[in-house]
Amino acid sequence: MIDPRVRLDVGVATARGQRSRNEDSHWAADGVYLVADGMGGHEAGDVASRxxxxxxxxxxxxxxxxxxxxxxxxxxHAAVRDLPATTGRRPGTTATGVVLTEHGDTPCWLVVNVGDSRTYRMAGGVLEQVTLDHSEVAELVASGVVPADEASRHPRRNVVTRVLGGGATQVEPDVWLLPVSPGDRMLVCSDGLTDELSDARIQAELRAQESAQPAADRLVAAALAAGGHDNVTVLVVDAILRR
Known part of the structure; x- marks a missing residue:
């Protein structure tokens, strides 16, 4: 349910890139904006994400x-685990995104994440990653084993440590509650974007477009131009507070 005090401008873009099919799924309506990236090495990743x-x-x-x-x-998680595994490997998917809600009569973003897809917030033209990657490389960076500037080139950068489905019987999502500020721009994306473009480049592309749909289109086009090795899905959600 969309808070009547907040008007949203939403842009959606997706492409399969160099993959044979698009295993990303998304939802962008009714105050809920989500991206799920089916695990490429698992069975039925596209079914898992959907x-x-x-x-x-x-x-x-x-x-x-x-x-x-x-x-x-x-x-x-339970629904994905119930999917058939035709080769003995369970389907799995990441999931990340933002829900427009309220807390104490204040409009808020409710951000959720499982896996290495990402949700960002841009305020005042500055982009900040809200979610934390559930990946081997993110853990190595956090422990100081791998320098942050080498993470994007690490050979195990796509090894995810937490997913919906897969082999784990339970999963715990990361959840954040953030007050909505005038001019907030939320970005929800699969790693097909962040593997191709640095955060600085993503910020520059977002700054180049005032409206949400051209911004989403521009980011996907930039990811494809940079190589487009994976499926890429982008949701851009702009918030305008009504007085």
């Missing part, structure tokens, strides 16, 4: 809080 989005889109009902998000993620 299944997860099919459950999580239910967060559009009412004004969900962090506990509602955690419950929805558990349901999505």
């Amino acid at each position: 299944t997860a989005i099919g459950v999580l889109r239910g967060l559009a009902d009412g004004a969900p809080g962090p506990d509602d998000v955690r419950r929805a993620v558990r349901e999505a």
Whole structure:
């Protein structure tokens, strides 16, 4: 449910890149903006991502809080785990995104993440990653083993440590609650964008377009021009507070 005090401008763009099919899925309506990236090395990654989005889109009902998000993620995890694994490998998917809600009568972004797809916030023209990657390389960077500026080139940069589905019986999402500020621009994307473009380049492309749809189109085009090795999906959500 969209808070009547907030007007949203939303842009959506996706491409399969050099992959044979697009295993990304997304939802962008009714105050819920999500991207799921099916695991390329697993069976039926595209089915896994669609299944997860099919459950999580239910967060559009009412004004969900962090506990509602955690419950929805558990349901999505169970639904993906129930998918058949024809070669013995369980399907899996990342999931990340933002839900427009309210907390204490204040419009808020409720951000959720499982995996290495990302949600960013741009305020005052400055881009900041809200989510934390659940990946081997992110853990190595956090522990000081791998320098941050080498992470994008590390050979195990795409090894994800937390997914919906897969082999784990349970999964715990990361959840953040952030007040909506005038002029906020939220970016939700699969790693097909962030593997190709640095955060500085993403920020520059977002600054170059005032409206959400041209911004989303511009980012996907830039990722494809940079190589487009993976599926890439981008949601851009701009917030305008009504007085």
